Amino acid sequence: MNVNRLRLVERLHNNTYELVLYLALSAVGVVDAAIIWNGVLFVASLIFFHGTVNSVQLQGTLFGIGVGKALQVGDVLKQLANYDASTAYMRKVIADHENRESLDSKRIKADD
Numbered sequence: 340m341n342v343n344r345l346r347l348v349e350r351l352h353n354n355t356y357e358l359v360l361y362l363a364l365s366a367v368g369v370v371d372a373a374i375i376w377n378g379v380l381f382v383a384s385l386i387f388f389h390g391t392v393n394s395v396q397l398q399g400t401l402f403g404i405g406v407g408k409a410l411q412v413g414d415v416l417k418q419l420a421n422y423d424a425s426t427a428y429m430r431k432v433i434a435d436h437e438n439r440e441s442l443d444s445k446r447i448k449a450d451d
Contacts, residue, residue, distance in 0.1 A: 345429040348418045362412065369408045373401045381416075 351358045377397050384391060418425040 344415075344418075345426065348422070348426060348429070350413065351415070351419055352422050361415075365408055365412050369401075369405050372404045372408075376400045376404065403438060419446065
């Protein structure tokens with residue numbers, strides 16, 4: 340868990356406008372990433388394989404990017420559905436991580 344995810348869930352909770360905006364930007368992000376990665380794949384194929392790019396490679400790239408974004412959005416939606424429990428859990432994980440970092444920095448200073 341990270342602080343950014345916690346802030347995102349807090350921002351989207353009970354805010355329909357922000358949620359719709361997040362979902363729309365996620366969809367646009369898939370298209371943007373697909374265009375970029377298909378361009379990279381095309382240039383790499385020109386360099387290494389003399390221009391042989393098949394549609395399966397391009398579709399596979401789009402599919403992989405789409406599935407990754409769908410999983411990410413699904414996680415956020417699950418956290419919104421269980422807002423109280425998931426934010427409490429994220430805050431606990433973040434606090435535990437910060438406490439561990441604090442202890443580690445104190446140990447490093449003590450060793451010096």
